[in-house]
Amino acid sequence: MDRKAERTVGYSIEGVEGLPEVEPGDDLAALIAGAVELADGDIVVVTSKIVSKAEGRIIEADDREAAILAETVRVVATRQHDGGVTRIVENRQGIIGAAAGVDASNAPDGTVLLLPVDPDASARALATGIRALTGAFIGVILSDTLGRPWREGQTDIAIGAAGVHVFDDLRGSTDASGKPLAVTMPCVADEIAGAAELVKGKSSGVPVAVVRGLAQYVGDLDLPGARSIQRPADRDLFRIGADEAYNEGYRDGYEEALAEEPPSVG
């Protein structure tokens, strides 16, 4: 219809079906390159679980709690509730979330899946392998599913990235009316990971998606990875939970009052 405006800005996401169940030692780059046609500018979003499986990050663990503690660098917040304890922690990969990335639901009974040791390095290895096999200038994002403060539910975010600009750095550019967009820096890697989750799903067995049409975010393999998305704790206003911070303050205030001279009575 002529009255409709032309539509030229867009992209598409396709789930990659037909991948086999991934086993430790599998060449994931070869599996992906064999399962889907890839072209310059495509971004391959891979659920981190199958990377963990290919890398053999499966451990025997009758006690999931012990496995979580072993992966925890810092406890950020905990809360007791009817169903047990919610524990938000920073894990070895610097990611803050529940259960330290330890996943029992996608591993055989009596075992748990751990996150890749270095998700950015895993993404780089995958991107290198897929580029070599296909000749296509592609990017790779490793995704994981995490909850977040203030909002219910989970979204998929980027825990590893290679050959992708993780931010669309608009700082210094201008909006449509010419005013500077001083502080805007969209985290496109997280948005792409979330967009891919919408086709991958958790239960449908589609652990890889290909994003076509966002070639402007594909770049060199030495671009900063997803680790650069993590805000250092000392710059984070929510670096520990409200209850933990309150309790720490309470103890310090209590001790300070005891240490001071008793106030003179007027």
Place this chain on the structure above:
Amino acid sequence: MDRKAERTVGYSIEGVEGLPEVEPGDDLAALIAGAVELADGDIVVVTSKIVSKAEGRIIEADDREAAILAETVRVVATRQHDGGVTRIVENRQGIIGAAAGVDASNAPDGTVLLLPVDPDASARALATGIRALTGAFIGVILSDTLGRPWREGQTDIAIGAAGVHVFDDLRGSTDASGKPLAVTMPCVADEIAGAAELVKGKSSGVPVAVVRGLAQYVGDLDLPGARSIQRPADRDLFRIGADEAYNEGYRDGYEEALAEEPPSVG
């Protein structure tokens, strides 16, 4: 190529170009329906700024700080830094973020844009209007750009929704191996808003995007809106900033120590 697996799972997102600059009083449903072809199952993602403009949510404000305070229900965290003060607040719409949704960058000089009074109601009005004009069973998401704890940069999230399932409620379903996915409830509305940001961009003047191929998330107009994504503060482990919680605890602990009997010296 025959060796490639068939690809049947996917969706696409297109930016709607050619919309005029939106003015107070404009019929946004008619503008959108006239600018793009819509079909059953499409989801229309609209940047909240143009909804604010159509609804006349523009106020004179020489003092942006005063406008922010007027929209603030609760201060969540503040920090002084070289460039001024970062203030994270809960606004009248229940959304936690910087600047209470007050936007000076997309409004004429001397004015600021406020968020729609009730973004879910705005989304419902838009969905009702677009459905009536096009006959297409579509959903509407209103998006805004927000920062988040722990991670740098911003993502677009859903601040209003109508005719869309905001969560893909997998609780009670099973993963590929048959185990229950007890706690997984992806917030698809936020993921769709972020996916749409990737085409809309901030500076390209494309404030509307159409998502095609996710019809499973389109539903009745009386589904819960984006407000249902907001976690009540009393259930949130990060309901106030770490510094604010520490200071509150310190004061309480200090006062408690003074109020108690001096400890006996053993």
